[in-house]
Amino acid sequence: MKLPLLAATLACVSLAAFADEADVKKAVEAKLGKVEKIARAPMTGIWEVTVDGQIFYADDKGAYLIFGNLLEMKTGKNLTAERQFNSLPLELAVKQVRGSGKNVMVTFEDPNCGYCKKLAKDVLTLKDVTVYTFLYPVLGDDSYEKSKAIWCAPDKAKAWIDWMTAGKALPAIPAKCDMSGLEKSAQLGRKLRINGTPAIFFAGGERVGGYIPVAEIEKRFAPAGG
Secondary structure (H helix, E strand, O other), X not given: OOOOOOOOOOEEEEOOOOXXXXXXXXXXXXXXXXXXXXXXXXXXXXXXEEEOOEEEEEEOOOOEEEEOOOEOOXXXXXXXXXXXXXXXXXXXXXXXXXXXXXXXXEEEEOOOOHHHXXXXXXXXXXXXXEEEEEEXXXXXXXXXXXXXXXXXXXXXXXXXXXXXHHOOOOOOOOOOOOOHHHHHHHHHHHHOOOOOOOEEEEOOOOEEEOOOOHHHHHHHHHHHHO
């Protein structure tokens, strides 16, 4: 994986001086809102805090708050992005596994998105991959209706693939279907500030906004796939 560009600016916000986890959490909440998670960061004297799905860092005394990405110098890994990837609620996604499934990617897609359909066809050619697709209907009411049909289908992956790659008719939406998972997927996309589809996330933490061809996808698999 290439060393990520330091696009995120590190900004420090002064906090009151505290010393333990509870007080650091309280100080962060006073500035950013409810803390969902707090844990020791891999860097000495730093806490990793999650607020509204976003990761921030606070020093051990609660005196400073850091906005930005934490990079591991030895490997070049973006530890912040990697952590965010690993915390995604994958149970809400449509899952496809091909071959060993060792290479993992996550996508946010709209069923009426032309580039998403192109990506869906490309995915069929990938080997040893697991793809988690979050339904993210942002192109209008028809996109939402199609997403409901896919979400409520007995085999979500088959319904998704048949529609996206071959244009096959989607199954009828049953009278009873729990839409909460679909709503959560949409909320997640908004929380991650996804403004267009497809959006692609890789296990190494890299995020790509928009379509990329198979060759580019495979390059991003190389570090993890060996």
